[in-house]
Amino acid sequence: MNPxxxxxxxxxDNDNLTNLGEYQYQTDPNDIDSDDNGYSNSEEIIAGTDPLDPTDYPQPTTSKTSIVFPVTITLIATVLTLQIVKGKKRRK
Incomplete structure (x- = not known):
């Protein structure tokens, strides 16, 4: 920042954090990742982690769809299997 x-x-540094923000958070305005932990300064600030501490970084989150989708497929497969089994028993 030029006074x-x-x-x-x-x-x-094109990290989506203005020079003023870099000054306020004491990060390097010419380095996208001041603590070199793989997350940009702005990603860390948005996540609430310390952009100056390499051991403090955003934790990956599991989306609900990654859990809901397999459960839904399993339930559908179970219902279809039960209907097929019931249908075969009725024919006998």
Missing amino acids: LQNDANGDA
Whole structure:
């Protein structure tokens, strides 16, 4: 950040964090990932983690669809199997 120029809204490292934000969070305005942990400064700030601590980083989340989809398929398969078995028993 240049004190002689109004570049507070600039983003020299293209991490979606303005130069003013970099100053406020004490991150490097020329480094997308100040703590080199693989997450950009803005990703860490949004997640509530410390962009200066490499051991503090956003935790991956499991989406509901990754759980709901297999359960739904299993239930459908079970219902279809039961209907097929009941249908075969009625024919005998």
